[in-house]
Amino acid sequence: MTISKDKIKIEGLTGDSAIAHALRQANLDVLAAYPITPQTIIVEDYQRFAADGEINAAVIPVESEHSAMSACVGASAVGGRVATASASAGLALMWEILYVAASMRMPIVFTVANRALSGPINIHNDHSDGMGMRDSGFIQLYCQSCQEAYDTTLMAFRLAEHHDILLPVMVGIDGFILSHNVERVEMLPDDEVEKFVGVRAPVDPLDPNNPLTMGPLALTDYYFEFKEQQDRAINRVPKVYKEVEAEFEKITGRKYGQFETYKTEDADIIIIAMSTMGGTAKVVADVLREKGEKVGVIRLKMFRPFPAEGIAKAVGNAKAVAIFEKAMSFGAAAHPLAMEVRTALYESKERPMILDFVVGLGGRDVPPTTFVEGIEKTKEYLKAGKAPKYETLGVRK
């Protein structure tokens, strides 16, 4: 049953603060992190909860992100409930350990305030950090609102620690756009969160009563089998995510799905975008529909595992798909999101025209006009029957 409204605490919170509250309520054992803009507030807020005696967790403010993820792997290995937060270059410094966390099947919730990778140095939002780690084995969930950041962080623990999964989860929020902007957030009562997230039941932790060796050499004899198991685990995510979300919906009335569809059913042109761009895209669709143009939006939340079949189904008979993405894969056949979407649609009976617009790198603003520009181009390309492989919008050329 949905929790009664009088028990819900409503506050104006930034994305970072909303996540900090979710981490507080999730009853962590260990949080290890290193400061990096625009994530830092998550850990600062969390430390304040610690100083106020509101949490039991040990906070390890380590000397680098590499150490942060390493400490998380260690803490997860002994069976703790573990979280960390980072962004951009900090995330990149964790690289080596990201793969270790995923392949050693360590449930860790990793909140990321998505930010451009260096260089040159830039602190603003794009998805180059998240896209860079897309093959690390982490589950990736990107959020559109502060409420979604809060909700997703809570659900992430259930997903990560589920015995059919046992994988780390990245929860992404757009740096500054979401991390620093205040929105209305409904927070669940502590006891309800406690009931929802439960206590982690570790599988084969490092235990003095039952010693085991973790991470030894597995060469030509066994390495491949580890990867096979890891692959199976991440493919079980959609089913478990659905169950977890159904349970979450029961208490909150909210759900997001692997992706969200908006006015796609009769759409000629479907915009596919992630994170906060989804909100802008929906507004653009509304306005264009007022003008009689059939535009819909798919806002992708789960990038890993990628919901290929679902996306293909949701695109249906649309004439064109216009992808707006905040990352580049230099020299690739397509940029990260377009690569996935093109692959997802390859099996479709009538493949739509696929446009790939790279926008907003390094925090360059992506206003509604950028979407309109993309849609106008899409219409031209549809008329001409051909389109460029990709285009950058909003950049001096």
Next chain:
Amino acid sequence: MTESTPVLRHPMSKYIREDRQPFIYCSGCSIGIVTGMLARAIDNLGIDINKTVIVSGIGCTGRTSGYFKTGTYHTTHGRAIAFAEGVKIANPELEVIVVSGDGDISAIGGNHLIHACRRNIDMTVICINNMNYGMTGGQFGPTTEHERYSQTSPRPYGNLEHPFNLVKLAASSGATFVARWTAVQARRATKSIEKAIEKEGFSFVEIIGACPTAYGRMNRLGDGVTMHKHLLEVAEIQNGLPPHEAELDYATKIICGEFVNIEKPEYTAVLAEMQRKAKGE
């Protein structure tokens, strides 16, 4: 005849990219003073600014390199010394100077510091120590004193950890020139920076600075002027003191001076000699 209005220019502005002004530093911050020290040291030595490479990492101090009108590199967090090693080894003719903060040099980049000291590669590292991560808003780091407050060690408990003494760290890791000054001792500090640049070997100069915006505010240490006055009051000059005695206690005593100035074979020179031998020259 038209009258021209005389434009007052700072004598060191010839080394500074004025189109990048104003500096991003907060009012009351020490980094501007240290930027001035470095410019004056370069000026006093009369070295060719174009053959001087200034490298910095991330953080408030990390922004310093970009203000100098020469070859500069603003690297990633902690990696300034490693980048600088690459510059120096690839072209030993260049004068290489690293300017970075305590968080950058002793936390995330601590490993590079100790190994560059050990290698004794000819470069000057100026570390502005303001005892916290200022750029990200004032979290505690490896130079934050025990029980001091910060964004990640809030009241009532403060910092659980104990700080590095960077003079001791650099000296024991093998640096051939080690000095410490506060940001108010501009003349003495500038002299040490000159010596450090001239030194054929790894030089480490720590400048204790004030961060009134974050560290000062959270520990109620007063504004920039108050903090700098305090630095002057507690600074105690002990040139030649064994480095392991160079204590640092913000509230009561900051031992300043030049503590190490020794001769050791320099890395790029040794490397060149080895290459000559390998070629049978």
